[in-house]
Amino acid sequence: MRAVWITRAGGPEVLEVRTTPNPSPAAGEIRIRVHAAGLNFAEVMARQGLYPDAPRLPCVVGYEVAGVVDAHGPGVDGPAIGSRVLALVRFGGHAELVCAPVAQVVELPDALGFEEAAAIPVNYLTAYHMLFRVANLRAGHRILVHMAAGGVGLAVLQLCRTVPDVVTFGTASAGKHEVLREFGCTHPIDYRTEDYAARVRALTGGDGVDIVLDPLGGRDWKRGMRLLRPVGQLIAYGFANAASGERRSILRLARQAVGVPLLSPLGLMNQNRTVSGVNLGHLWGRPDLLREELSALMDLWHAGVVKPRIDGVYPFDRAADAHRRLGERHNIGKVLLVPSG
């Protein structure tokens, strides 16, 4: 089978399409012939050598796929061979074939296409889990959403619309603000030309917000903490600030690391604040929870709420362009990889 390999840490040029023997499904697994796979920011970081969870290089990454079941491992009797499915996989998704534990596989409704399906799992599970399980989003909440025009950001904005009177502040480059508004963002903020924290303060009469969703990390976590009203919550779920540019920079990493706020339970108690962490990649031990949330998302897809915006679809041999699209901050929504053009 063909797959997109990260051959070593570096710029997009380190990606190579290689052919290797087909994988065999182990007990409890099915094998999927991949029709579309999601590309996530974590995988761009993995290519840069900045993602500690990634397999050792050289490797094939990819957390989510949609395709057709083409083999069963021992002890598996469904979904049937030929079924259309989506799956969460712990790497290896950027390939023509991938094996997945059945617990992480969901059958697709006929009307849900492979590309749309592959755009759902990581972005929407992250968004749903943060909003409804961790942050307990309620009517009237004010929420600051960073990287708002990315895959997770747009999913967050779309899901916020299911709760009345939620006020959203979304940071993104100015050229993406029209799309943010289409997705229901109340206050798009161009973080490149203005101080987003000052703007949020001005827009809230100095009061701040109830929830900060922060995948940037470093100094931004400190700034986000200061924007919380009493009973506010900051959810840390990424460290994109470590990855600006095409390659790893130790200096940039160190600068961001010293910006990370020091927290104490006593301080949090006295300020009535909560800091939470979310890492979907570390929830594989809770397939029950992932399935429950994925099933809620499929219901929301049926209800017309979940509608991923696909920014672009790239064949494997143009994977470098797909990585550049994210790394150079051009994407609005999901970038997908497909086996052939």
Ligand SMILES: NC(=O)c1ccc[n+]([C@@H]2O[C@H](COP(=O)([O-])OP(=O)(O)OC[C@H]3O[C@@H](n4cnc5c(N)ncnc54)[C@H](OP(=O)(O)O)[C@@H]3O)[C@@H](O)[C@H]2O)c1
């Ligand atoms: N913890 C979890 O379980 C989990 C799951 C999924 C994603 N994440 C994290 O969530 C974040 C968003 O992921 P995603 O896949 O939705 O992102 P994405 O679609 O790749 O979004 C990329 C966009 O983010 C903006 N951006 C802001 N700061 C950036 C930076 N330093 N470098 C590059 N782009 C930057 C850019 O848009 P502008 O031009 O508008 O700035 C860029 O187009 C990432 O940090 C990712 O690691 C975490």
